[in-house]
Amino acid sequence: MTVLKTFCRCGSLRTGTLVAGVAGIILAILGIILLFTIHVDVRTIVIDWLPKWIVRIIMAINFAMTILISFLLILGVIKRNMFLMLPWVLLGIMLAIGLLVSVIYTAVQYYIDGDTLNGTFWIVFGLLSFVVYLYMWLVVYSFFVIIKEEYDRGAYTKDPFRRK
Numbered sequence: 001m002t003v004l005k006t007f008c009r010c011g012s013l014r015t016g017t018l019v020a021g022v023a024g025i026i027l028a029i030l031g032i033i034l035l036f037t038i039h040v041d042v043r044t045i046v047i048d049w050l051p052k053w054i055v056r057i058i059m060a061i062n063f064a065m066t067i068l069i070s071f072l073l074i075l076g077v078i079k080r081n082m083f084l085m086l087p088w089v090l091l092g093i094m095l096a097i098g099l100l101v102s103v104i105y106t107a108v109q110y111y112i113d114g115d116t117l118n119g120t121f122w123i124v125f126g127l128l129s130f131v132v133y134l135y136m137w138l139v140v141y142s143f144f145v146i147i148k149e150e151y152d153r154g155a156y157t158k159d160p161f162r163r164k
Contacts, residue, residue: 004142013146016139017077021088023136024070028063035059073140082147089144092137100130 007016034040035056042055050058069087076084103126110119 003138007139013139013143014077017143018074020136020140021070021074021077025067028066028070032060032063077143080147080150082144082151085140085144085147089141092140096130096134096137099133103127103130
């Protein structure tokens with residue numbers, strides 16, 4: 001059973017899934033560009049002893065993998081193949097949890113340092129971005145469930161226009 005029935009109450013789940021895939025590619029490309037053009041102090045939470053240039057390379061690899069997985073998602077939607085969509089669905093929920101942890105950690109660090117304005121900024125906009133990301137993941141997951149149910153039914157019980 002799907003979690004959602006429509007995308008933004010007016011579009012299909014297929015359209016929403018395509019939007020999520022295209023947005024993932026665009027945001028990853030922007031992330032790579034910003035990573036190497038703007039001086040940003042990037043730090044890791046657990047392994048804080050790594051040099052900054054290694055952290056940047058790790059982030060660039062992460063963005064490249066996001067582009068690949070988003071491309072697989074788009075291809076999976078077009079071909080109605082749940083196996084091509086699966087990497088995005090699995091990685092997406094892990095990234096959502098990582099985003100939430102990162103936002104809370106960053107906000108707490110700002111509050112500890114006495115910078116309440118930036119801490120509040122990170123809480124408000126970070127949680128807002130988490131909610132949007134989680135909604136997009138739910139859209140993709142709902143469409144994934146529809147494709148999985150079609151796959152589980154078999155070729156002869158599918159609608160005639162969906163048979164291969």
